[in-house]
Amino acid sequence: MTHQQRLLIGLTCGLVAGAFWGGVFLAPELLAAFTPLQMTAGRYVCYGLASAALLVPSARTVLAKLTLADWRDLAGLSLLGNIVYYVCLAVSVQIAGVAPASLIIGLLPVTITLVGAKRGEGVALRRLAAPLLLVAAGVLCINIAAFQTAAGVSVARLSLGLLAAAGALAVWTVYAVWNARRLAATPRFTGHEWSLLTGVVTGLLSLLLIVPAFAMPGASHPQGAWMLFWGVSLAVALGASVIGNGLWNTASRLLPLSLSGQLIVFETLFALLYGFLHEGRWPLPLETAAIVLMLAGVLWSVHLHRPSNDGGGHTLAP
Secondary structure (H helix, E strand, O other): OOHHHHHHHHHHHHHHHHHHHHHHHHHHHHOOOOOHHHHHHHHHHHHHHHHHHHHHHHHHHHHHOOOHHHHHHHHHHHHHHHHHHHHHHHHHHHHHOHHHHHHHHOOHHHHHHHHHHHOOOOOOHHHHHHHHHHHHHHHHHHHHHHHHHOOOOOHHHHHHHHHHHHHHHHHHHHHHHHHHHHHHHOOOOOHHHHHHHHHHHHHHHHHHHHHHHHOOOOOOOOHHHHHHHHHHHHHHHHHHHHHHHHHHHHHHHHOOHHHHHHHHHHHHHHHHHHHHHHHOOOOOHHHHHHHHHHHHHHHHHHHHOOOOOOOOOOOOOO
16 A cells, blocks of 8 residues: 555545544534433443444454453543543533533643653653644633523533533543553554454443433433434444544554544534534634634644654544
8 A cells, every 4th residue: 555545545534533523522412301421321332232243253362362451451441431531521512512522622632742742752842832822722712602602501510511521631631542552562452353342341331320320210201312312322332433433543553643643633623513503503703713723723733743753553532
C-alpha cells in the first residue's frame, strides 16, 4: 500500500468513525425520559452481546492468550473509558445540552497531548501556550452561552452538567493514554481483538447496573418508549462502539499519531451538527465563536505535538 493510499484510507476511516461517535451525544437527547444509568446499562449490554458474538469464531485462540493482568486492565479500562465516561456524558447532555458537552469533551486531543507532554512524550508546554489560550477562550465562550441560554435550569444544576462534561473529559483522557500504552505493551493482541475483549468485559460490568437502573421506582415507561430505548441503545452500541471503534483502530494504525489525534475533532463536529439539527436551529454567536476557537486551538496544539517518527499504532476510541 502506497503512502497516499494509507493516507486516504486512514482519513476516510477517521472521518466515518467521527460520524458514528457524534451520535453518542445525541442519544441522551433522544432518550430524555430515561436516566443516565439506564442509558449506560442499555448501551453496554448491547455492546457486550455484539462483541461476544463477533468474538465467537476466534474465542478459543484469543482467550488462551489472556493473563490475569490482562483481565485486570480490561476491567479497569472498561469501567473507566466506557461506563463512567458514558454516565458523565449522559448527565452533561441532559442538563447542559449537546453543544456544551461536545465542545468540552472535544478537548480530548489537547488533554491527551498535555498528559503526554508531562510524561516526556510531547513538546514543551511553553510551545502549547498559544493554542491552549485559544482553547481556554472557547471554553469560556461555551460556558457563557450555556448559562445565557439555560431555560428553567438553576445555576447549580447547570454547573453540575458542565462539571459532568469535564469529568467525562478527564476519565477518557486517562483511559486513552492507558489503553494506548497497554496495546503497545501487548503485541500478542490485535487492536480488533482488544476492542472486542473490552466490549465483552464492559458488557459483563454493565450487568451490575441492571438492578439499580431498571428495578428501582420510576423505571417504568410505556412500551413505545422502551422500543425507542432499545433501538437507540443498539444503534449506539453497533455504530459507535463496534463499527466506530473498529474504523478508529484502522485509522490509528495507518496514520501517525500527529494526524490521527486531529481526527478526533470530527466527533465534535458531527456531535454539534446532529445536536443543532435535532434542535432545529443555527449555532448562536457565542457557540460559533467557541467552535472556531476550540477547533483552531485543538488542531494547532496537536499539529505542534509531532512524534519523533511517523509510526502509528495508538488506539483512542470512546
